[in-house]
Amino acid sequence: MIVAAWDWSYFRTNGPELAEGLLRTLEVSALAVVGAFFIGAVLGAARAHRIPVVSQLAAVYVEVIRNTPILVQIFIFYFGLPQVGIRLSAFTVALVAVTVWGGAFNIENFRAGFEAVPYRFREAGLALGFGRMSTFLNVTLPIGGRISLPSTINTSISVVKNTSLMYVIGYAELTTTALHIHNLSPRTWETLATLGVVYLALVWSLSALIRVVEARLALPEDTR
Amino acid sequence: MSLPEWVEPVARYMATEGLKGTARIAAFSLVGSLLIGMTLGTLLTIRFAPSRALIRSYIEVWRGLPILVTLFVVYLGLPSFGVRFDPFTSASIALTLWGSAQVAEATRGAVQSIPREQHEAASALGFGWVGRHAFVILPQAYRRLIPPLVGLLVNILQNTTIAQIIGATELLESGEQSYERLTSPPPVGPGEIHALEIYLGVAAVFFVLSFPLTRLAGYLERRLV
Numbered sequence: 001m002i003v004a005a006w007d008w009s010y011f012r013t014n015g016p017e018l019a020e021g022l023l024r025t026l027e028v029s030a031l032a033v034v035g036a037f038f039i040g041a042v043l044g045a046a047r048a049h050r051i052p053v054v055s056q057l058a059a060v061y062v063e064v065i066r067n068t069p070i071l072v073q074i075f076i077f078y079f080g081l082p083q084v085g086i087r088l089s090a091f092t093v094a095l096v097a098v099t100v101w102g103g104a105f106n107i108e109n110f111r112a113g114f115e116a117v118p119y120r121f122r123e124a125g126l127a128l129g130f131g132r133m134s135t136f137l138n139v140t141l142p143i144g145g146r147i148s149l150p151s152t153i154n155t156s157i158s159v160v161k162n163t164s165l166m167y168v169i170g171y172a173e174l175t176t177t178a179l180h181i182h183n184l185s186p187r188t189w190e191t192l193a194t195l196g197v198v199y200l201a202l203v204w205s206l207s208a209l210i211r212v213v214e215a216r217l218a219l220p221e222d223t224r
Numbered sequence: 225m226s227l228p229e230w231v232e233p234v235a236r237y238m239a240t241e242g243l244k245g246t247a248r249i250a251a252f253s254l255v256g257s258l259l260i261g262m263t264l265g266t267l268l269t270i271r272f273a274p275s276r277a278l279i280r281s282y283i284e285v286w287r288g289l290p291i292l293v294t295l296f297v298v299y300l301g302l303p304s305f306g307v308r309f310d311p312f313t314s315a316s317i318a319l320t321l322w323g324s325a326q327v328a329e330a331t332r333g334a335v336q337s338i339p340r341e342q343h344e345a346a347s348a349l350g351f352g353w354v355g356r357h358a359f360v361i362l363p364q365a366y367r368r369l370i371p372p373l374v375g376l377l378v379n380i381l382q383n384t385t386i387a388q389i390i391g392a393t394e395l396l397e398s399g400e401q402s403y404e405r406l407t408s409p410p411p412v413g414p415g416e417i418h419a420l421e422i423y424l425g426v427a428a429v430f431f432v433l434s435f436p437l438t439r440l441a442g443y444l445e446r447r448l449v
Contacts, residue, residue, distance in 0.1 A: 067434035069382035080420035
């Protein structure tokens, strides 16, 4: 058995195509992270403040997404929905699947953060004459949002990693692109090294961001 | 009202072949993750720089990579060193690498969460380093691990579906095969499309398996805190 020699020309030849794949990974990830933040903050607030109907629907949404594999969700969106006349492009499915998934986890992250804001803070807001909405925007959101920031970044890391699953629907993000190149000219370890280095660089930078955020935005002890 | 004719054989195939495959991968990955993860996590609490650096990098790499990439490392990468595994084993190994990294990190946290007084009290009772850990520290730490481990089981269960990508017959793949068979024109199959029903069915099975475990994990967490 011979291990073929490392071939640097792989990167020169396929660099531009891989870069395009990476760009698509980043595009889907960025849009999904923003979307999931928005879903999480809005429905997380509904959960924390027990807003009738919305809160229960959000709870069902969270449990359904958390307790079924994201790969099956992708299959339903891409292979199942056309049966009832809903045909979504690979890009749409990629974006919707990871956004819906990340949103469900962020609802729990934000709910926990909002619920960790001491009740007396909200009372203080109300006593100052703020309405319920402005109390939320000026008191609960900034404090609770900070508390949930590390866990929402963690969810965002998973969102980035999950974009690799779009391989199954052939959306040409980084993993799909690298494996398509591999099918044409199998440079196995060059392919795996590319994927490994790029994903670890992305994931580790975001993890480092969590530590920075935790240090910079830590709340003084007495607010707990 | 009775079910359409196609449902029964599909359900039987998924319950026998599919579910069996999922259970096989999940069981192997769970046991592997626990054995390797708890060992590495416990060793990580020992202040010895070289072993710490090694275990740290193991954890950060396998936790950081998307599981699909880990799967390709095992399934496509290792054969070039003459190590070849079938799809089932490859998926189980990939999930074990990922799962053991999760367990190791959780174990380290659990062991380090045992207050210093426990170490001091055990020493005062005459326990040496080994006895202190075997009889006082680790039993308490491992009990604290139970809720996160139930959560991990749910994650392993759901992540077994990546085996579908390399063609191992687990639940999702058995659904996909059934859908393909039903789509084929008459001599082979009825030529009907039932993708939505089948994949919703797969999701339902995972939900029924995962939901009680998720609730159990939440309950244990509240009770043990």
